[in-house]
Amino acid sequence: MRIFDLSLKLNGFNIDKARAALADIQAKTDAEFETYINAQKKRIISYHLEHNSFYKALGKTVDVNDWNSVPIITKKNLQQPLEQRLSDGFTPRNVYVNKTSGSSGDPFIFAKDKWCHALTWAEIMNRFGWYGIDFNSSKQARFYGIPLDKKGYYKERLKDYFGNRFRFSVFDLSDAAFDETIAKFKTDTFEFINGYTSPIVQFAKYLKQKDLLLKTICPSLKVCIVTSEMLFDDDKALMEKQFGVPVVNEYGASELDLIAFQNTDDQWQVNNETLYVEVLDNNGAVLPYGEEGRIVITSLYNTAHPFIRYDIGDIGSLSEKSTIRKPILKKLVGRTNDIAVLPSGKKAAGLTFYYITKSVIENDGNVSEFIIEQLKLDHFMIRFVSRIELSKAKKDIIIAEMEHYLESGISVSFERVEQLKRTKAGKLKQFISKL
Incomplete structure (x- = not known):
């Protein structure tokens, strides 16, 4: 079926x-x-x-x-x-x-x-098909975020079931989490990896540290497809070496479509x-x-x-x-995201903040721009542009979400500004580590 x-x-x-x-x-x-x-x-x-x-x-x-x-x-x-x-x-x-x-x-x-x-x-399935991937039969190892509230969590898990995929959360990039990831690759017949670049790079680094080749652990693996963040040449080389399969670069936007996809001639x-x-x-x-x-x-x-x-x-x-x-x-x-390092030593992908800042995004368009900076191991600053000030209740929700997704004991400051500083390319980077 x-x-x-x-x-x-x-x-x-x-x-x-x-x-x-x-x-x-x-x-x-x-x-x-x-x-x-x-x-x-x-x-x-x-x-x-x-x-x-x-x-x-x-x-x-x-x-x-x-x-x-x-x-x-x-x-x-x-x-x-x-x-x-x-x-x-x-x-x-x-x-x-x-x-x-x-x-x-x-x-x-x-x-x-x-x-x-x-x-x-249809476009996505066509492009993945270049590498022998069929969404109906090819098992996916998915490195994405997942909502932590009960309803959102089980909704995504249900979607993963029908999508023939298993999701590895990017909120925890610890050694213990990667050990569990490796164990899952040993028992499942994954045909492809798909997800955010930075956590997959961290997984490749852990495999290198352990002197492990993923293709040996999971012989069914065919390809790794990364998205949402910039893929640098040295990271791609590392992943291809540790995974033993081609690493393919995808560029897309949820509001549009798949924009560009690396073909088998290594062209985007x-x-x-x-x-x-x-x-x-x-x-x-x-x-x-x-x-x-x-x-x-x-x-x-x-x-x-x-x-x-x-x-x-x-x-x-x-x-x-x-x-x-x-x-x-x-x-x-552009399109790069840093890794957040927390006081306990835990690491989390920068795109973790997508799930946190969802609580800021409202349909009335109040918050128009925001960035999050990690100033210290335990201190984060959220700078934002909005029509009206965020209420204390809203800020408390954001702080609670930060602790929920990351860990307790961190402090969060807020600064409402008229304009946010942009890069030379004109972009705002959602997460910036100042460590």
């Missing part, structure tokens, strides 16, 4: 139709493909200009025949209640709704129509089937292949919510070898 496909269908995502649609797109000739991209760009703009009042207000001067007239959407534009951003006929009940991680420091709630989300899954191939990716300068002009600038992305199928020329907050460049048919991501700047 294809349980993963069934779970998607039960949630309203027609994966069979989406796979067939993606195959049709991929079968187009070069000339047909360019025509398809241009037609989809016009179609999605026209749709939102007609059916989305939020986008009508943004796109008053849009000429559908002049792509340069289309405005850039930033995350700040989207920090307002979701209901105000949905297209006609869509409500939070009939769309896929989620929150961005806030890794850029600009969190918001977003939506996709169910057809768009089905195409997202951009998804140009459901997305349109551009690199722009500070004035909004398209840069030639090879030049570094702002990554701006259009979702070609999301009719529920406009992501048209959306500035994702990353800096990068497309390779000179790119074509309309096959764009190659040459460089991506």
